[in-house]
Structure formats: structure tokens, C-alpha cells
Amino acid sequence: MGKTITEKVLSRVTGSDVSAGDIIYPEPELLTVHDWYVVNFDKALQELGVDRLYDPDKLVISTDHEPVAVSPQAAERQKQVREIVKKYGIKNFYDTGRGGHGHVFPIEMGYVKPGMFVEAYDVHVTNFGAVGALAIPMLIEIxxxxACGSAWLRTPDTVRVNLTGALSPGTGIRxxxxxxxxxLGAARVDYAVVEYGGPALASIDIAGRHTLCNTPIDxxxxxxxxxxDQSTLDYLADRVEGPLELIASDADANxxxxxxxxxxxxxxxxxxxxxxxxxxxxxxxAGRAVHHAFIGSCAAANLSDLRAAADILRGHKIHPDVRFLITPGTQEIMSAAESEGLLQLFAEAGAMITQPGCGPCAGGRIGGMANGETSINTGTRNDYGRLGAPDSEIYLGSAATVAASAVTGKITDPRDFLN
Amino acid sequence: MEWVYKGKCWKFGDNLGIDGDVMPLRFALERELDPEVLRPFLMAGVDPDFPNKVSPGDIIVAGKRFGQGNPHIQGFLGILGHGLGLVAESIPRGSFRNAINAGLPFLTGCDGVTGDVETGDDLEVNFQTGEFKNLTRDIMRDFQPLDPQLQAIIEAGGWSANLEKRLAKLRSGESAMT
Structure with a gap:
């Protein structure tokens, strides 16, 4: 019996023959934690009497959930995070204004390689699968x-999705x-790794692959x-030091x-x-009135999302009843958007551009919603209260759909703008 | 620890919610983790008198998706507080992890077990081997026991006790693997 990518990665890091269902203690080669959990893990470690990390060099800390401190409490927390980072000797700390979204910039900066095993606090670390890494959220067990270098894991099954065909005009990967x-539905993918391949994969860039790897966890x-594949290698060539190897599931994998x-x-x-x-x-x-629109989050933080929005917004103004926030995923993406003139276009249309990171999607602390309002955005989730007020409605769509809706003030098919 | 439980059967159906059915949600919101505090509220949503009826060594036999809902650990700590065992047809993954982390002896994946028992039957269950006996009805089943590495966590007393054990090993220069 052959092996899936997941089984191969976990066999390599444990030095044993791992199959789906096996209970293992794999040591991740990279860990990520975001600004809102650093104080918590420090407190938990202190209670356990732990004063050093198993391997601080493997840990990347991002400042994405609340990069701009907008309360005395937030400023205090940022200060605590800086002190904790020093205490444990964590080198890979990206303070506010550095890096950006912790599920995006580590890929840009070459921390993530095909076939790598990653663990994190936060669920959407699965974005790292965009370049063929296996990334597993651990929540508080991080x-x-x-402290110990690993925690137990039941080796997941794999659901293989072979992508075929081509996008129809006006639609995107989101x-x-x-x-x-x-x-697919929850029952079919429960506790499985969704592995994408197939003939149409080559037509999807790395940014689109972020989005494909972002949604199944939900x-x-x-x-x-x-x-x-080759486009993974091409993307990483200037970003990663050392050799890169491709990895694929065996044809007879289970x-x-x-x-x-x-x-x-x-x-x-x-x-x-x-x-x-x-x-x-x-x-x-279509036609439902919106008050709030947002482009950003780990599901749609890339330059291609900003370009898609710009293609809609060019020559238009944001509807007077709508406030529109745009959060570039990372410092690199924001800089590139500036070079292409996108930030100027957004500003002139009446949009707000925020510090790179999660934007409003991190619980609505930045640019949230009031009760009775409706939002259309590219965030990851639309639970009631996700963007602040519990009595508010959230619709999720592509950057193009969000931009078109921000212009008209109601949920709008972006193809109306492209014809 | 004792892996063989001998006691009365308490049978429940499918889809018991961990919040509400097994334990009031407020304890999850309050992050209450003391089994002694939680035990008077076990099964409050389906049988408020349950805590007064059970004895240590009794066994809860439940249907499919026991502990469904947001994975909160408090219900499992309540079961632990009474010294009960758990045999279920299935347990969703978040609750599965919590049951391990609570240090509760349990079996899951026990297809059809609710058809083999009624409340009040005398049961004997070996949680280490998966051997299940209904002494009242003379039924014997061999279920899949938990992986030995997960049994080790339960044996240590759950997540935090096991973590302390791993840390002690690390401090003495050993490998912390299990």
C-alpha cells in the first residue's frame, strides 16, 4: 500500500512507518503563534514551571490580530509580548509593521517548504499547504x-480532490x-487532510492555493x-535557501x-x-443592502485579491452608505500594491487601507460592525458576532464581489462591472 | 490505575450534547475544571437526578456522537468526578481529545452497543483490552481499545499530569516521547 503526502511527511519526521489512524508524537519543523496567544502560552508555561522553550528557533510569532493598538490594554499586551519574546530568546518575532499576517508572510519569506511539518496555535495555518507543507492547528495544546517539542496526533486520512476544467469568466478561486x-460537506472531510491535485491545479497561482487551503478547516x-509542482518551485526559488524537493501521494495510497x-x-x-x-x-x-465591506483576512490577503478589487473599482466611488476596509495581507503585499498604484486607487475611491494583518476578521476589534448592519467581505467566517455586534449579518464572497457590492451598496454580481 | 470497571449500566441514546445535556454550558464559560464542583451537574440536561443514582464503577453506555457540539472538557471531568466509565458508539473528534485529556477511561467505536444493554444491567468492562461483558444478559463483545499511547495519558491522569511527566523526563535528560 502506498502513502499519502500526509503519511509521508509524518513518517519522515517521526522516523517510522506511519499510516492514517496511527497515534504519533511528531516534532514540527516550524511553529507559529500569533500576538493574541503569546501572553496565554507564557502564563501556561509559568504554571508548569517551564522557563525555556524546547526549540525557540523553530517558533515564528506574528503581530496580526491587533497590529495597531487601539486601547491601553492592547498597548499593554504588545509590551508584554515583546518582553516574553526576549525572555525565551525567540528570534523570529515579527512586531507590528513587520511581516504581516502570520498565515501568509512566513510563506513569502521562505519559512515554509514543500513536505514540511508545521504546527500552530491558530486554525488557518493550513494556508501553508499552498506550497505543499502539512500544517496542523493545535489550539491550546501548542x-x-x-514545552516538550511535540503533542499527540492521530494521523489523519486524506481526501484527494482532483481539480479539473477552468474558471468561468468573472469567477475566481474564492x-x-x-x-x-x-x-463536499462536513461529514466527508471530518478529520481528513484535503489534498489538491489534478490537471487544473497548474492554472492556479500560489495566492489562489492559499485560498483553497484556507476554507476546508471551517x-x-x-x-x-x-x-x-513546478510553479511551487518557481515561486520559492528566490525565497528559500537550500534544496527543495517535491512530494506526492503514491498512486495506490489509501x-x-x-x-x-x-x-x-x-x-x-x-x-x-x-x-x-x-x-x-x-x-x-443580489440586491441585499450592505453597510460594511472588507477585503482581507488569510482567505484573501494577496496581491491578486487587491488587483481583482481594483479592476472593479477603477472609475467608481464607494457607495455613500458603505464603509469599505482593505487590509493587505503583508508588508510585502502592501508595498507591491503601492508600486502598482492600487493603494492610490483605493484611497481615491473612498476605501480605508489598514495595517497588514487579519483586519476586521479577528473578531471585529478593528473596523467592526454595529447591530442591525450587514457586511459583505472576504473573511474566513460568518458566524453571528464574528465582526463585533451579534445582531449583524455577514456574507462572504470573492474580492471582486465585495468590491462590486461596495460600489453599489448592495450585494452585486461582479460580472455586471466586467461586461 | 484500575482499568476493569464492574457496575451498573446507564444507557443513553444518540447525539448527547456535551454542553447542555452532559454538563451545563456555564461551567465551560467559567472554565471550571474541578471534577468535584462539576459532579453534581452531570447529565443535568437529560436526567437531573443522575448524580444521586450512580456509584463509582458504573458505566455510561451511549449511542452515536456522544459529546457533540463545541469541544468543552467539563462534561468528561464530571464523569471522572463520579468514577464512571464510558462506552460509546462514537465520539466526535474534539470531544475524543477532551476525554483523553480529562484522563477518563473510555471505549468508542462500539457499534451497536446500545442494543446489547438496558439501564440497570450489570456490566464488566476492561478499558485496557476492550473486553465488554453484560453479565445480566450474558453478552460478550470485544471492542477496539484505545491506542496504548493514549492509554498512557489516561494512566498518567490526563493532559496536564501527562505533560508534567514529560517535562520531568526532559529535565532528567530523557526523551519526552510519550
Whole structure:
């Protein structure tokens, strides 16, 4: 019996023959924790009497959930994080204004390689699968990994998704990623790694692969990754030091399921409240008034998302009843957007551009919503209260759909702007 | 620790929610982790008198998706507080991890077990080997026991006790692997 990418990665890091279902203690080669959890893990370690990390050099800390301190408490927390970083000798600390979104900049900066094993506090670290790494969220058990180097893991099954066909005009990978988790459903991907491959994968850039790897965790997958290919190597060539190796599942690997999925989802897709897998075609909800619009989050933080928005916004103004926030994922993306003139275009249209990071998606601390309001945005989740007020409605869509809706003041099919 | 439980069966159906059915949600919100505080509220949502009826060594036999919902550990700590064992047809993954981390002896994946028992039956369950006996009805089943590495965590007393054990090994220069 052959092995899946997941089984191969975990066999390599444990030095043993690992199959789905096995209980293992794999040591991650990279760990990430974000600004909001640093104080918590420090407190937990102190209670355990731990005064040093198992391997501080493997840890990357990002400042993305609240990069701009907007309260005395937030400023205090940032100060504590800086002190904790010094205490444990953590070198890879990205303070506010450095790096950006912790699920995005480590890929840009070459921390993540195909076939690497990563663990993190936060769930959307699965983005690292965009370059073929296996990244598993541990939530509070990351404390055990920080102290002891590992924690127990049940080796997940793999659901293989072979992408076929081509995008229909006016739709993007976000539309596919949303529709895919709706079509697959929670039961089929429960505790599985969603592994993407197939003939259409070559047509999807690294940014699109971020989005594909971002959404499955929200219906209960364990992780998601892309079978790395030549475009992975091309993207990483100038970013990663040392040799890179491709990794693929064996043809006779024991997949839970193999699914063919066509990129042609016919029309832009919208996730309606209250969960990201309640997905309908835009025509079903078009016309609904919106007050709040946002482009950003780890699901749509890349330059291509900003370009898609700019293509819609060029020559238009944001609707007077709408406030529109744009959060570039990283410092690098923000800088590139500036070079291309996108930031000027956004500013002139009436959008706000925020510090790179999670933007409003991190619980609505930045640019949140009031009760009775409706938002359309590219965030990861649409639970009630995700952006602050519990009595507010959140619709999720592509950057193009969000930009078109921000201009008209109602949920709008972006193809209306492109024809 | 004692892996063989001998006691009465308490049978429940499918889809018991960890919040509400097994334990009031407020204890999760308060992050209460003391089994002694939690035990008077075990099964409050389905049988408020349950804590007064059970004895240590009794065994909860539940249907599919026991402990479904947001994975909060408090319900499992309540079971532990009474010294009960748990045999379920299935347990969703977040609750599975919590049951291990609580240090609770349990079996899961026990297809059809609710058809083999009624409340009040005398049971004998070996949580180490998976051997399940209904002494009242003379039924014997061999279920899949937990992986030995997970049994080791339960034996240590759950997540924090096991973590302290691993840390002690690290401090003495040993490998912390399990």
C-alpha cells in the first residue's frame, strides 16, 4: 500500500512507518503563534514551571490580530509580548509593521517548504499547504509542543480532490473554494487532510492555493495542502535557501475518497449566515443592502485579491452608505500594491487601507460592525458576532464581489462591472 | 490505575450534547475544571437526578456522537468526578481529545452497543483490552481499545499530569516521547 503526502511527511519526521489512524508524537519543523496567544502560552508555561522553550528557533510569532493598538490594554499586551519574546530568546518575532499576517508572510519569506511539518496555535495555518507543507492547528495544546517539542496526533486520512476544467469568466478561486466546502460537506472531510491535485491545479497561482487551503478547516477538515509542482518551485526559488524537493501521494495510497472537482462553478458564490459552508450563487442574494465591506483576512490577503478589487473599482466611488476596509495581507503585499498604484486607487475611491494583518476578521476589534448592519467581505467566517455586534449579518464572497457590492451598496454580481 | 470497571449500566441514546445535556454550558464559560464542583451537574440536561443514582464503577453506555457540539472538557471531568466509565458508539473528534485529556477511561467505536444493554444491567468492562461483558444478559463483545499511547495519558491522569511527566523526563535528560 502506498502513502499519502500526509503519511509521508509524518513518517519522515517521526522516523517510522506511519499510516492514517496511527497515534504519533511528531516534532514540527516550524511553529507559529500569533500576538493574541503569546501572553496565554507564557502564563501556561509559568504554571508548569517551564522557563525555556524546547526549540525557540523553530517558533515564528506574528503581530496580526491587533497590529495597531487601539486601547491601553492592547498597548499593554504588545509590551508584554515583546518582553516574553526576549525572555525565551525567540528570534523570529515579527512586531507590528513587520511581516504581516502570520498565515501568509512566513510563506513569502521562505519559512515554509514543500513536505514540511508545521504546527500552530491558530486554525488557518493550513494556508501553508499552498506550497505543499502539512500544517496542523493545535489550539491550546501548542503549549505542550512549545514545552516538550511535540503533542499527540492521530494521523489523519486524506481526501484527494482532483481539480479539473477552468474558471468561468468573472469567477475566481474564492468562489470555487467556498462552493467546494459546501459540496463536499462536513461529514466527508471530518478529520481528513484535503489534498489538491489534478490537471487544473497548474492554472492556479500560489495566492489562489492559499485560498483553497484556507476554507476546508471551517467544515472540520484537519488540514489542507496542494500537491507541490513546478510553479511551487518557481515561486520559492528566490525565497528559500537550500534544496527543495517535491512530494506526492503514491498512486495506490489509501485515500478516504478521491473527488473530481470542476473549477467552473457557473457564477460567483456567496456564503450566507451563519456558516461558511452555507453557500449560494450570487443571484440568490443580489440586491441585499450592505453597510460594511472588507477585503482581507488569510482567505484573501494577496496581491491578486487587491488587483481583482481594483479592476472593479477603477472609475467608481464607494457607495455613500458603505464603509469599505482593505487590509493587505503583508508588508510585502502592501508595498507591491503601492508600486502598482492600487493603494492610490483605493484611497481615491473612498476605501480605508489598514495595517497588514487579519483586519476586521479577528473578531471585529478593528473596523467592526454595529447591530442591525450587514457586511459583505472576504473573511474566513460568518458566524453571528464574528465582526463585533451579534445582531449583524455577514456574507462572504470573492474580492471582486465585495468590491462590486461596495460600489453599489448592495450585494452585486461582479460580472455586471466586467461586461 | 484500575482499568476493569464492574457496575451498573446507564444507557443513553444518540447525539448527547456535551454542553447542555452532559454538563451545563456555564461551567465551560467559567472554565471550571474541578471534577468535584462539576459532579453534581452531570447529565443535568437529560436526567437531573443522575448524580444521586450512580456509584463509582458504573458505566455510561451511549449511542452515536456522544459529546457533540463545541469541544468543552467539563462534561468528561464530571464523569471522572463520579468514577464512571464510558462506552460509546462514537465520539466526535474534539470531544475524543477532551476525554483523553480529562484522563477518563473510555471505549468508542462500539457499534451497536446500545442494543446489547438496558439501564440497570450489570456490566464488566476492561478499558485496557476492550473486553465488554453484560453479565445480566450474558453478552460478550470485544471492542477496539484505545491506542496504548493514549492509554498512557489516561494512566498518567490526563493532559496536564501527562505533560508534567514529560517535562520531568526532559529535565532528567530523557526523551519526552510519550
Amino acid at each position: 503549549t505542550e509542543v512549545l 468562489d470555487v473554494a467556498q462552493k467546494l466546502i459546501c459540496d 467544515v472540520g477538515a484537519k488540514s489542507a495542502l496542494v500537491e507541490p 485515500f478516504r475518497e478521491v473527488v473530481d472537482y470542476d473549477l467552473d462553478v457557473l457564477e460567483p458564490q456567496i456564503a450566507v449566515p451563519p456558516t461558511p459552508d452555507c453557500v449560494v450563487g450570487v443571484s440568490e442574494v
